[in-house]
Amino acid sequence: MTDGTARTPRRRQAVAGRCREITEARWFAVAVFALILANAVVLGVETYSGLVGRWHLGLRVAEYAFLTAFTVEILLRAGAHADRPAAFFRDPWNLFDLAVVLSAYFPFIRENGTVLRLLRLARVLRAARFLPQLRIILVAVGRSLPGTASFLLVGGLLLYLYAMVGWICFSAEDPEHFGSLGRAVLTLFLLMTLDGLGDAVRAGLEISRWSLLYYASYVLLASFVLVNVLIGVVITSLDEARSLEAEEEAEAADTAPDRTGAPHPPYTGDPALLRDRIATARRALDDLERALAAAPHPGPPDQPPGSTRTEASGSRLHQ
Known part of the structure; x- marks a missing residue:
């Protein structure tokens, strides 16, 4: 039971790390932004009745493809927060994306063509996630x-x-x-x-x-x-x-996870937290000193390897 309980956080951290590698990659942001623009183009094409009558099946397939792609995207973003699920719901953009994507699966919305078109149009607003200046302007409009x-x-x-x-x-x-x-x-x-x-x-x-x-x-x-x-x-x-x-x-x-998967606590001016960081730095310096002392280091012929120079470096580290 203890091993299974201990493996669960490690598995979550591994899943979150793999998903973060994908969602934080530049190619992923470019691909999602391109999908949003393509979705906007398809919405514009649907305003022409002649084109809708000619390409009805293709437009329907494109809509399902966009919905599938956006669903995979939101699942990857949620997976990137597998080790800290609360952080996913604290981001208002994640909540907006989740609402826009999930609303397309509700039966009463899919049956209402006008509401469905409005929700599909809301996907275009998701482009603000990938444009920081536009995101700042939208936040400024809300605060004003x-x-x-x-x-x-x-x-x-x-x-x-x-x-x-x-x-x-x-x-x-x-x-x-x-x-x-x-x-x-x-x-x-x-x-x-x-x-x-x-x-x-x-x-x-x-x-x-x-x-x-x-x-x-x-x-x-x-x-x-x-x-x-x-x-x-x-x-x-x-x-x-x-x-x-x-x-x-x-x-x-400050709160981004390190290589071990544990988030760094932000410094808030607490003396105890500062003492803990100083103690951690001292332990790291002690480990470095021991590693330098154990490593072979060529010195002058009359001195044993790694004796005087290592001691001097260790004294400087303690200072």
Whole structure:
């Protein structure tokens, strides 16, 4: 029982090591990325009814081939974490890949063509795993959502206020643009992008010269202040995403298994952990000293081999 229990972790480590050799190889990443691009091309071909009618069987075979390849890929990635399964589920990209691949096997999804096409389209997003810059941008977009929600709230209030003022001042003379609250909001939303600003200002000047103050203040607040605030939120989120990516890479390097399969614990400032590392380094130096002393080393004729030079090197190592 003890031998069988001891062999199980070693087997898991061996399986994980072999799977990691495959998944961490460059050719594997290139092959999966090529499959994702090929899957995107096939999805585009399926939008042409003539080609679907002519190559229906071939497209169906290609879909099953893609599904098989992606299933093998996710199994290899899961096998690479056989010695530490919890690490596989802590990675959000692994969860996303697993959900996209497994969803294709559910009967109620396969029977719904629209949902199945959307899930197949989600495979294209998996290309972000192999493009670090794209992955950082997606993370930045997700982290910027709270700030974007605040921006939308302030922008909505600004639009409502200016739409009401525009309806009160210009609804009688310019019903096409300010005849109702909805028309006024649509007009001001387009003006936020500076689209048609010249025509709107000329039409307003025909009504009143004070309309110039209305349009100038709105463009200043909506097109310059609010948009720059949104850009600032996105840039801040992008910097946070880059820092988070760097921290994850450092953590992965610290917790990566060594040749024996045991992960290196990251140093967190614990003095006990530092003392253990120093003790390990000292034992390694002692082993090196003994190996140097036991190895034959030619010295001067009046000295025995490996005596003085080895002792000097050993004293330097102890220092």
